[in-house]
Amino acid sequence: MTTMKNATRWGRRGAVSAALLAMLAGVLAAPLPALAATEVPTDPVISTGTTTWKYLDDGSDPARGATPLRVWTTTGFDDSAWKSAKGSFGAKGGKLAPVGPQTPKTLLNQYVDGTAAPNVPTFFFRTTFDLAAGVSDEVGSIVGDLLYDDGAVVWINGERVAGFDADRVTETTNVEYAGSGSSDPAPGHFAVDGDVLVDGTNTVAIALYQDRATSSDIYLDVTSLRLLPAGDPGAPVAVPPTRVIMTPTETPETSQSFSWLAGDVSHTSGQVQIRKAAGGDVRTVDAYEAGTVNGNPKQHFSATVDALAPATAYTYRVGLEGAWSDWHEFTTADPNDTDFQFVYYGDAQIGLDTTWPSVVRQAEATAPDSIGSVHAGDLINTGSNETEWLNWFKGMETSAATTNVMAAPGNHEYSGDKLLKSWKANFEYPHNNPTTATTGDLADLAVGDTDVAKQYAAYFAHWTQFAAETVYFTDYEDMRFITLNATRDTTFLTPDALPGCAGAECPSTKVSQLWTEFQAAWLDYVLESSPSKWNVVTFHQPVYSTSAGRDEPVLREYWVPIFEKHDIDLVMMGHDHTYARGYNNDDVTETPGITDGPVYIVSNSGAKHYDLESDEKNVWTNNNATQVLRGAGVTTYQVIDVSGDTLVYRSYLAEKTSAATTDLPVGAVYDEFTVTKKDDGRKWVTEAGVEPPVDPEPGTAPEPVDPAELTDATRGDVTVPANVTVGVPFTVGLGEEQSGTKVWAWLYSEPTQLGSATADASGEFTTVVPAATAPGEHRLVVQAADGTLIGWAPVQVSAAPTDGGSGGTGGEGSAGSGSAEGDLASTGAEASAALWAAGVLLALGAIVTVVGLRRRRQAAGTAPQA
Numbered sequence: 001m002t003t004m005k006n007a008t009r010w011g012r013r014g015a016v017s018a019a020l021l022a023m024l025a026g027v028l029a030a031p032l033p034a035l036a037a038t039e040v041p042t043d044p045v046i047s048t049g050t051t052t053w054k055y056l057d058d059g060s061d062p063a064r065g066a067t068p069l070r071v072w073t074t075t076g077f078d079d080s081a082w083k084s085a086k087g088s089f090g091a092k093g094g095k096l097a098p099v100g101p102q103t104p105k106t107l108l109n110q111y112v113d114g115t116a117a118p119n120v121p122t123f124f125f126r127t128t129f130d131l132a133a134g135v136s137d138e139v140g141s142i143v144g145d146l147l148y149d150d151g152a153v154v155w156i157n158g159e160r161v162a163g164f165d166a167d168r169v170t171e172t173t174n175v176e177y178a179g180s181g182s183s184d185p186a187p188g189h190f191a192v193d194g195d196v197l198v199d200g201t202n203t204v205a206i207a208l209y210q211d212r213a214t215s216s217d218i219y220l221d222v223t224s225l226r227l228l229p230a231g232d233p234g235a236p237v238a239v240p241p242t243r244v245i246m247t248p249t250e251t252p253e254t255s256q257s258f259s260w261l262a263g264d265v266s267h268t269s270g271q272v273q274i275r276k277a278a279g280g281d282v283r284t285v286d287a288y289e290a291g292t293v294n295g296n297p298k299q300h301f302s303a304t305v306d307a308l309a310p311a312t313a314y315t316y317r318v319g320l321e322g323a324w325s326d327w328h329e330f331t332t333a334d335p336n337d338t339d340f341q342f343v344y345y346g347d348a349q350i351g352l353d354t355t356w357p358s359v360v361r362q363a364e365a366t367a368p369d370s371i372g373s374v375h376a377g378d379l380i381n382t383g384s385n386e387t388e389w390l391n392w393f394k395g396m397e398t399s400a401a402t403t404n405v406m407a408a409p410g411n412h413e414y415s416g417d418k419l420l421k422s423w424k425a426n427f428e429y430p431h432n433n434p435t436t437a438t439t440g441d442l443a444d445l446a447v448g449d450t451d452v453a454k455q456y457a458a459y460f461a462h463w464t465q466f467a468a469e470t471v472y473f474t475d476y477e478d479m480r481f482i483t484l485n486a487t488r489d490t491t492f493l494t495p496d497a498l499p500g501c502a503g504a505e506c507p508s509t510k511v512s513q514l515w516t517e518f519q520a521a522w523l524d525y526v527l528e529s530s531p532s533k534w535n536v537v538t539f540h541q542p543v544y545s546t547s548a549g550r551d552e553p554v555l556r557e558y559w560v561p562i563f564e565k566h567d568i569d570l571v572m573m574g575h576d577h578t579y580a581r582g583y584n585n586d587d588v589t590e591t592p593g594i595t596d597g598p599v600y601i602v603s604n605s606g607a608k609h610y611d612l613e614s615d616e617k618n619v620w621t622n623n624n625a626t627q628v629l630r631g632a633g634v635t636t637y638q639v640i641d642v643s644g645d646t647l648v649y650r651s652y653l654a655e656k657t658s659a660a661t662t663d664l665p666v667g668a669v670y671d672e673f674t675v676t677k678k679d680d681g682r683k684w685v686t687e688a689g690v691e692p693p694v695d696p697e698p699g700t701a702p703e704p705v706d707p708a709e710l711t712d713a714t715r716g717d718v719t720v721p722a723n724v725t726v727g728v729p730f731t732v733g734l735g736e737e738q739s740g741t742k743v744w745a746w747l748y749s750e751p752t753q754l755g756s757a758t759a760d761a762s763g764e765f766t767t768v769v770p771a772a773t774a775p776g777e778h779r780l781v782v783q784a785a786d787g788t789l790i791g792w793a794p795v796q797v798s799a800a801p802t803d804g805g806s807g808g809t810g811g812e813g814s815a816g817s818g819s820a821e822g823d824l825a826s827t828g829a830e831a832s833a834a835l836w837a838a839g840v841l842l843a844l845g846a847i848v849t850v851v852g853l854r855r856r857r858q859a860a861g862t863a864p865q866a
Helices: 011-027 357-367 384-396 397-402 421-425 440-446 451-466 511-528 553-565 822-826 829-847
Strands: 052-056 083-086 089-092 122-131 139-147 151-156 157-162 186-193 200-209 217-229 243-246 256-261 271-276 281-287 288-291 300-305 315-322 328-331 338-347 369-375 404-407 472-476 479-483 534-538 570-573 579-584 599-600 625-631 634-645 646-656 669-677 684-686 724-726 730-733 742-748 752-758 764-767 776-784 791-798
Touching: 122 217, 139 151, 139 157, 151 186, 157 186, 186 384, 186 421, 200 217, 243 397, 256 315, 281 300, 288 421, 300 315, 300 730, 328 397, 357 369, 357 384, 357 634, 357 646, 369 397, 369 534, 369 724, 384 397, 384 421, 404 472, 404 479, 440 451, 440 511, 451 511, 472 776, 479 511, 511 553, 579 669, 625 669, 742 764, 742 791, 752 764
Parallel strands: 243 404, 338 369, 369 404, 479 534, 534 570, 570 599, 724 791
Antiparallel strands: 052 083, 052 122, 089 217, 122 200, 139 186, 139 217, 151 157, 151 200, 243 256, 256 300, 271 281, 271 315, 288 300, 315 328, 338 634, 472 479, 579 599, 579 625, 634 646, 646 669, 669 684, 730 764, 742 752, 742 776, 776 791
């Protein structure tokens, strides 16, 4: 919102220099007089405690018909008849009472008649400060901070320099309603080039707007206006960057992204300098300009450094010559390391200058070896509010500069910033978001020349561009971190030029559902192709809402089936300002305290708290899910430790309100569970104190089932070819629901072990009958790794073909005879076939590992296997 003059300052300084040179030429022989000090003031020129304001609160137009309209913002304007007082200023219901968390010191006349609505539409404020001769030329920029309710515009010496929630402000009148209608005063921050200043008297003028005639309150406090010195002509001001943050690439073992905010408006370029921590050459990488946002004229920069060595410590700094950040250290991901930890935060949003930094400090102390943090949206309360972004980054100052931040946007990131310009300026994330190439059959809807197809194509093209850096994934160590965008706002979801379309088939009739489905198709794709053992997802609005009055059926409809299909490990959410953790009821096992599917979590890491939903309207229990724990009035952070086959989740109490639903003290472990997961995909989620099932040693076959169990009722869905030949591999089908299942195969009558395998994506595996097997009728039996009978099928076994010897003639001639043993003994074929079969069996483990890490069931709603 801030307007900054782009004219360079060198011309004005050059004129001054020329004049000085002329004077010097005439007085070379004369002694020089002492020059006045031209140092820029270090203390604020305006502050709450020291500045007296003139103000007008009677509802009249300060210009009184004069022109130009904003004459009242200029230095020569006569404000002698205005009231005079120090800030802060405000009113609540016409009285000097708290406005949200702020209590004004000076009462404003809220109402036109002094007693009741309608409200005074606009309030006017003026103050001045003086600069000594030559000082204005030395000011590089002006930085201001204020609190306002409902809207405000700032002028310096008659030039507009900032506006806050001022979209409704016109240039046709001074007195009008404008602003956002927010319930509490909002912080505002602005920075402007020092060219607006003059030597001598400088005037600051502010218009404060009521949102509407019946607004309940009004507030203004200009907490600080500071002047920053300029650097030498052509040189950047020596102010280091801020908001230094590391964000992951798709391949964090060999590359790393960095973002930061320039320290001064004179910083028009940026670089990363990086070197191995152990020593070596410094590498310099140029950054690109990520934009200026929220009225802050300072540029955001981002850069990605590639060709890094895995599992290696590096140090880096960002900025430019003369204005570098401190050196920070980080370590690239180790693709061979299975032990790591990370932190999960819910909404920060409120209490960014108090609660949030405290929560982060506690998390950093609990997880000193964290590889980074995931954030479930609503990092701030208003996306267009620079002060809130400043405070969020201040809380993350250490961890953001040394570990990776993986954040999902929430609905409040869109507040005042519908196109997420602030988000994309502050963060640099992988561009592996959904496209028509990664959304499967859904992309076919955009093919063709019909109005419907053209509109689909327009939406998909727009979302492909917009989803960048809001929907993404990164593979860190042995975990795929996936981020989704759960917010569905028509402003950002609608293309600028949407083709016309009429009828129920048009995508414009179902934009919210389609955006969710678009991501679901992509999610299915990235989970199907995930190389990682662990897969977790983060987004904002929960699929199972927890707080009163909330429900997200669209998200639940499209996303939960994908989570269940791929048995994702953790689903980490926010939005509800409560805590909850549980599971889908389809994932219940026969053992109390043990489930085998995704874990769904809602958490809150800020100072805002909501009430829990009633038992009757509980979204979890009304939608086939169970809450293991739920709580209100709690602020938490979560630390997840991964080590080999084990993931341990712990939630810690960071803060409580008087309405907290737990008696545990701050600092205590609030919630805990363990996920045990084998390389073949078998998984157990166990509550604290519950032991996971005893797992057989890898490669150890279960005890064969009793032949008496092989009845028609236990046949299952096992299929085999009608005839198989000893020594020749053949395919066994189990059904798609057994995809990824580790199995053992046996041949009966006498149980003969055929070995183990993992069913592929179609629920099939390959095995072979040993050469010593008697031709005839047999039964092929399939067991799960834990010994559970999956099913069986009859199979006709034929002897191996001979090269003219006196051996057997094939399966049909010896069916049921039981005498093939002697036939094979006289030919020598038994030894060669056995050796060949042994080779097949030795290679079998490598052949059948295909797609081994997929869940046993392929679609949500399929009953879990025993």
